[in-house]
Amino acid sequence: MTPEIFISQLYRQSSLIPLEEFSTWALNLLQQVIPFDGAVWATGHVSTQTFHTQTNIDVPEDKAWETFINLKIIPNPEYSFAQQQLIAREWGMNDMSETVTIRAALAQYYLILMHIPYRNYGEGMKHRVILGNIEDIKPYLMPS
Secondary structure (H helix, E strand, O other), rough: HHHHHHHHHHHHHHOOOOOOHHHHHHHHOOOOOOOOOEEEEEEEEEOOOEEEEEEEEEEOOOOOHEEEEEEEEEEEOOOOOHHHHHHHHOOOOOOOEEEEEEEHHHHHHHHHHHOOOOOOOOOOOOOOOOEEHHHHHHOOOOOO
């Protein structure tokens, strides 16, 4: 099917397709023009930045996006207790730690942005803060 025929069929048959079936019908028709293995048809408004409706065709669930994890940020224990207290105060930590709940898909980007190491852990690491639960979140990080 050519793009011209697709547009023509979309226009001519749109009034014949029930509204609740239209997005699925249109995506199936589009797949005859452009081969794809998954698609999302959504309506929304830019001012609210939300979707009002959404139809997924063969789109797998994004588990990393749907999963929330806790990043436990702590002062680096290689510093003295007084230094750790100062770092905790600077970071606004309560009880010498701060927990950030974040989508698993965004965790690595957050760590990079905040200059929190997540690779090459070991003695002699002189970062001010580290992850107190690195082993728990390793499965959600991209391999080195």
